[in-house]
Amino acid sequence: MSTPQTQILTGSAAEAEAGALTPRRRSTDPNYLGRLAEAARLIGEAFQGNSYAMLKLKESLTTSDFPILFGDVLDRELMAQYEQIQPLWQQFARRTVVRDFRPKKWADLLGGRGILDPVAERAPYPARGLDEAEYELTVGKYGARLPLTWEMFVNDDLDAFRSAPERLGQAARDTEDMLATKLVAGAAGPTAFFNGNGGVGTGKLTVDNLSAALTSIGSRKDSEGRPIVVTAMVLMVPPALEVAANNILQATLIRFKTTGQDMEVGNWLANKVRVVVNPWLTVVDESANVNTTWYLLPAPTIARPAVTMGFLRGYEVPDLRVKADGGNRLGGGAVPAEEGSFDDDSIQYRVRHVTGGTTLDPIAAYASNGSA
Template sequence: MTNTLLEIADQIAAETSGPTPAAHRRRMQQTPGLMEAALGMARLIAHYREGSARAALELNEALTTSDLARFASGMLIDREMLQNYDALPTQWGKFLTPTTVKDFKPKSLATLELGAQVFKDVPERTAYPVAKGPELDEKFIQAKKTGLLYGWSFEAQVNDDLEQLQMVPQAFPQMARDTEDDRGLRLMINLETGSLNTGFFNGGNGNFGTLKLTAANLELVLNSLRTKRDPKTGTIIPAGRLQLVVGYALETLAERILNVDRVQMADGNGGFTYAPNPLRGKVDLVVNEKQLGESWIVMPKPGTARRAPFYFAKLRGYEQPDFRYKADQGRAVGGGDIVVTGGSFDDDTIWYRGRHIMGVAHGDPVLTYGSDNTGA
């Protein structure tokens, strides 16, 4: 958690513009009485989390008797979940190039590749030469809606089971981040086995192999990727900053290959000599903390190459997940509203929902190589 609940309560009036549900709730939060209640609830929840039995009793009483306390606690939890989301680490940003989409329709990732052409001399009173035609590479990315419901039951409220309610600020942001990694990393690997995604790393794309991770094999792959030629112009395709991607199983070996100062080399007379490590500083080592097995990948670092291999899109205006509760508790027979914590009209449950919108897509495989590490 980046801020305490008291700090959140002090800052909570910010970010009130826009039509989103979160912005609407924050506009409602700019009243002195509500802010005073928020500070009180922040202190009470903090003491409860520290293990205070008295705070647990007072918190349960406040949530079951006071509409203001309920709204103030929901306001705190809403902001806390967003801050927790921002603070949680992810893996996909190490490998996927971020982009945005304006709606749910497929967005073309087509790029007009003019290749590495250069200007030509233009003699006096002559027309300019015409550039070679563009090469249209059609790829698409589409944002999709994801989410889950969580219900805090009427029975849990009666049993003073506040732990279920307190799980929401931690669990929902983690679910959102895990969903991002799940969608993004599956473009590269099978998350259950660690094997390479054969829809991208395959013979047709010319980027799959079985080479063992050794200094010689890594140098071979780097030289190959850095000398790839544009078939149209015959010039080298800029590879950007290349990175070696491994899981924990190959981390130590990869560090040894890349970080050693000197390497042993044959001197041609039956002996050996030492020379500077030609790989040191030439490639970045990136550990995918969710990659099982011994497969390894070489690819451009996101944002450094014109031809990105993987893309991650968020919907413009909805970059963060949306967290809310369901207010369908109905009305009392004698008239008047029933508080949200009275539960759903259908099943007495207080329903919380997390929604997150994102999309992923394969890009250009030309500057990538993946190995299952089974060969020579």
């Protein structure tokens, strides 16, 4: 981008191209992508304090298509930042996609899987009834605005511009993690999701209590009297229990007493349970036991996960926009958004993210507040 005028279309040519290229077509058009790369380089140099790049950036903002490039660069930066942030919720919840904002329902067909009945000679085969359990997921819309000012831009105070994609990308990921955490934890500790299995335990996080929790899950039966087989579990803990959890699961040997004797065995727990340290538990849980409460959940990769997070099809990542209400110049042509609004010279960026979650089958879940 040697000069804004030679690399960026202006006037009627730019308006014709902008009108002809939808956002989807712009994302694949080689000419547009080439100019987008040049715009990204210029913006990056300006953000890094290059005064010549800053001058070119301000000149470019007066052309009719650069605001599209500028917004597209920020949007791509937001996507890059969003995708680089590893979501916590994926370690204990499964991902799904829904078509719209209407509730999505899962029908878990029950029945027909129990042990077969003996059938005598010429006797009719016994009939079995079928039932179903229903789970419902609804996604919601979340978002925020970043109000900036034209004066901030004129004064070269671009920290807000430079950090906008990073801040909004982090906000989107944090929203997902917070919503997923709230499915199993509330202000008073573990949610009612765990009540179907006899309520919440009180044992502290120890080898014995963790083993007992796994034994409890393994001794449960489904609606047809079949055993619960879970090959992989997640031990979710607040930061205060990170050391205790890792000491248990990373130990080489486990010591225990049996029939009055001290025994040592290889740490079989390490092959079955994985630690997830969730700092959002300390935000969601306002109870006195927040730092001692621990959760056992089936890994999201198994057939019957306990938690799922949903996203709206076609809108599965955050959407970043800038408010274009600068009006039109008397000589013709729209005023770029980065020149400020018509009313008060404000420059506003907005992010929208659509997500939501729900709990599914609690049969393989366990929680203890660690109070005993």
